[in-house]
Amino acid sequence: MTDVSAAEAPSDRRSKMQVSDEVAIQITNMNKWYGDFHVLRDINLTVYRGERIVICGPSGSGKSTMIRCINRLEEHQKGTIEVEGIELTNDLKNIDRIRSEVGMCFQHFNLFPHLTILENCTLAPIWVRKVPKKEAEDTAMHFLEKVKIPDQAKKYPGQLSGGQQQRVAIARSLCMKPRIMLFDEPTSALDPEMIKEVLDTMIELAEEGMTMLCVTHEMGFAQAVANRVIFMDAGQIVEQNEPKEFFNNPQSERTQLFLSQILGH
Amino acid sequence: MTDRNFAYVRTEEAPRMPPPSDTHGPVHWLKENILSTMNDFSSPAKTVKSVVMMLLTVLSVLSAYAVISGMLTFLVVNGTFSIPEGVSGADACRENGGACWPFIAAKMRLMIYGAYPGEELWRVDVVYVLLAIGIAWVVWEKAPARGLVGALMLTAYPIVAFILLTGGALEGSWGAKGVWAVIGLALFGVGIAADKGVGGEALNAFSGAFKAIGGLLVGIVLVGAIFSIEFGLEPVRTSLWGGLLVTFVVALTGIVASLPLGIVLALGRRSQLPVVRMLSVIFIEFWRGVPLITVLFMSSVMLPFFLPPDTEFDKLLRALIGVALFSSAYMAEVVRGGLQAIGKGQYEGGMSLGLSYWQQMRLIILPQALVLVIPGIVNSFIALFKDTTLVLIIGLFDLLGAVQNQALKDPEWINPTAGTTGYIVVAFMFWVFCFGMSRYSQAMERKLYRGHKR
Numbered sequence: 128m129t130d131v132s133a134a135e136a137p138s139d140r141r142s143k144m145q146v147s148d149e150v151a152i153q154i155t156n157m158n159k160w161y162g163d164f165h166v167l168r169d170i171n172l173t174v175y176r177g178e179r180i181v182i183c184g185p186s187g188s189g190k191s192t193m194i195r196c197i198n199r200l201e202e203h204q205k206g207t208i209e210v211e212g213i214e215l216t217n218d219l220k221n222i223d224r225i226r227s228e229v230g231m232c233f234q235h236f237n238l239f240p241h242l243t244i245l246e247n248c249t250l251a252p253i254w255v256r257k258v259p260k261k262e263a264e265d266t267a268m269h270f271l272e273k274v275k276i277p278d279q280a281k282k283y284p285g286q287l288s289g290g291q292q293q294r295v296a297i298a299r300s301l302c303m304k305p306r307i308m309l310f311d312e313p314t315s316a317l318d319p320e321m322i323k324e325v326l327d328t329m330i331e332l333a334e335e336g337m338t339m340l341c342v343t344h345e346m347g348f349a350q351a352v353a354n355r356v357i358f359m360d361a362g363q364i365v366e367q368n369e370p371k372e373f374f375n376n377p378q379s380e381r382t383q384l385f386l387s388q389i390l391g392h
Numbered sequence: 393m394t395d396r397n398f399a400y401v402r403t404e405e406a407p408r409m410p411p412p413s414d415t416h417g418p419v420h421w422l423k424e425n426i427l428s429t430m431n432d433f434s435s436p437a438k439t440v441k442s443v444v445m446m447l448l449t450v451l452s453v454l455s456a457y458a459v460i461s462g463m464l465t466f467l468v469v470n471g472t473f474s475i476p477e478g479v480s481g482a483d484a485c486r487e488n489g490g491a492c493w494p495f496i497a498a499k500m501r502l503m504i505y506g507a508y509p510g511e512e513l514w515r516v517d518v519v520y521v522l523l524a525i526g527i528a529w530v531v532w533e534k535a536p537a538r539g540l541v542g543a544l545m546l547t548a549y550p551i552v553a554f555i556l557l558t559g560g561a562l563e564g565s566w567g568a569k570g571v572w573a574v575i576g577l578a579l580f581g582v583g584i585a586a587d588k589g590v591g592g593e594a595l596n597a598f599s600g601a602f603k604a605i606g607g608l609l610v611g612i613v614l615v616g617a618i619f620s621i622e623f624g625l626e627p628v629r630t631s632l633w634g635g636l637l638v639t640f641v642v643a644l645t646g647i648v649a650s651l652p653l654g655i656v657l658a659l660g661r662r663s664q665l666p667v668v669r670m671l672s673v674i675f676i677e678f679w680r681g682v683p684l685i686t687v688l689f690m691s692s693v694m695l696p697f698f699l700p701p702d703t704e705f706d707k708l709l710r711a712l713i714g715v716a717l718f719s720s721a722y723m724a725e726v727v728r729g730g731l732q733a734i735g736k737g738q739y740e741g742g743m744s745l746g747l748s749y750w751q752q753m754r755l756i757i758l759p760q761a762l763v764l765v766i767p768g769i770v771n772s773f774i775a776l777f778k779d780t781t782l783v784l785i786i787g788l789f790d791l792l793g794a795v796q797n798q799a800l801k802d803p804e805w806i807n808p809t810a811g812t813t814g815y816i817v818v819a820f821m822f823w824v825f826c827f828g829m830s831r832y833s834q835a836m837e838r839k840l841y842r843g844h845k846r
Contacts, residue, residue: 237741
């Protein structure tokens with residue numbers, strides 16, 4: 128599984144993509160508790176425009192919680208998060224603004240089962256961006272073509288395979304023309320045969336310069352696409368580095384153990 | 393140990409064949425559904441079971457025959473269909489001993505219109521016909537402009553029906569209406585200004601509430617103004633309404649009011665805001681805790697004591713409010729059941745796209761939750777439709793009341809079978825409407841099913 132896309136994505140492709148100096152996300156001294164449990168401890172992270180960051184770590188390490196804080200699906204209690212220069216506070220207007228700039232794909236897709244694929248894609252542009260219906264549909268078809276399922280537009284999510292559903296979820300997020308995409312284990316609920324089609328879509332997105340944060344265990348994807356890999360454990364960022372160094376020369380003992388476990392079998 | 397060779401490669405496709413003939417068809421159906429329980433004699437115990445099943449089958453066929461033939465004898469064979477010359481209707485029915493159909497024919501007007509004055513009956517007819525057309529239009533899937541007709545049925549139709557049935561031209565001061573209209577417009581204006589950012593963040597958050605309350609006030613004043621227009625219709629007091637008319641008015645008002653109210657209460661009960669949640673819980677638990685009959689009785693007997701002595705508060709209107717609030721509490725719990733069945737992922741999907749709370753509810757959560765609870769919703773509607781008979785307790789004569797307390801009290805028609813016939817007809821009419829609702833709900837379920845089990 129680890130070499131799914133590494134083989135066909137030569138590592139020099141990465142170097143062609145420049146990382147700008149523009150800050151997309153700035154997380155400073157962020158802490159979060161679930162009740163008394165300290166889930167995220169002192170998170171500091173700066174994401175520049177165009178970066179492709181892969182976040183990995185054992186389950187329960189807080190990686191999903193961290194990226195869910197970025198669009199306020201989870202609330203942090205201490206520290207600051209700034210997205211596109213807007214600080215996340217309790218102000219609903221700011222939250223809605225950030226959410227419409229930040230796309231997200233979930234492990235279980237979270238498509239709306241009562242709407243067709245096309246309606247799934249046009250819902251938010253029509254109601255949040257106030258785009259005319261016709262224009263929203265054209266945009267939706269454009270992105271559905273991009274994820275290679277335009278012929279399923281009239282079907283309902285329940286009629287599609289898992290891989291197709293996840294690609295629809297990606298297209299649905301793209302229809303909002305987001306500046307940042309978050310992926311929360313997008314391939315964990317998929318059969319091995321379908322993982323590749325989703326990863327290919329994500330690779331294509333990365334090549335176009337989308338700023339991406341991706342929680343995943345697909346190390347092949349990390350090696351092929353990421354410009355930075357972050358390893359989290361017990362609610363902290365333990366190590367981060369560029370992929371080559373990260374995989375070949377991990378510094379912390381915890382990282383070494385984790386890598387030996389997931390790459391060892 | 394033997395060496396086994398497991399290697400195998402398929403070289404030709406296995407043919408696709410129809411299923412064997414004994415797995416379908418009428419003979420198979422008979423075997424599966426009727427005979428399978430009574431043709432096993434392989435052991436004494438199984439023989440006993442088969443014989444008992446045979447006896448039970450014979451018994452059920454015989455009792456079904458007895459019931460049906462008894463009904464037919466009473467309704468048709470011994471029934472009175474016409475009255476011979478020189479004999480009174482009651483005597484003719486007494487003679488035959490079966491169903492008294494002339495009684496039903498004579499009392500049909502009472503059952504459908506109550507004591508509504510004869511020369512004004514066309515107004516009720518127009519209301520009935522518009523209702524039938526409206527419902528048929530909305531139910532018929534291929535009809536054009538269904539959404540528009542549906543919206544008209546929920547907005548314009550009640551106004552038209554109210555004016556036609558009561559005669560309109562309500563009294564009321566234009567000055568008070570003007571004051572309320574100005575207040576409503578002012579609130580709406582504040583809402584729009586708040587939306588534009590005037591008054592800062594705090595006011596901005598409530599812009600929706602301002603616009604909603606302002607709009608509602610203006611709407612109420614507008615409806616009130618329409619109701620006070622003089623159309624030249626003879627006023628008909630609600631105490632003259634009766635029969636099917638009262639049944640429909642009470643049931644439809646309850647149905648139309650309880651669904652939106654119930655949805656709001658269900659959302660309120662799941663709200664993050666403690667005050668909203670507590671008010672919803674108190675409302676729901678209060679109305680669910682009292683019997684409908686108590687609600688009606690209180691509204692009719694006790695309420696006048698609490699109101700100023702000369703306030704005129706229509707009895708039917710009081711019953712309508714009581715029924716609507718009562719059934720909305722039940723509806724709230726049905727809807728809440730549906731809301732709880734929708735996973736957290738659906739909310740998160742909506743949130744991550746930047747949809748507001750109300751957009752998530754309206755576009756994502758409620759369309760799924762309501763489809764899930766269609767059986768429960770229609771169950772409530774059917775219960776409500778039948779509960780309308782309880783308005784008898786406060787002296788309103790619905791379909792059942794019109795037969796029981798008005799038609800059967802007519803000395804001209806005193807005979808042993810008039811009552812039975814009347815009750816059978818009433819039961820049949822209720823059954824037709826309830827069965828119709830039930831079938832329609834099943835069709836809706838099938839149509840809206842998206843196979844979404846993910």
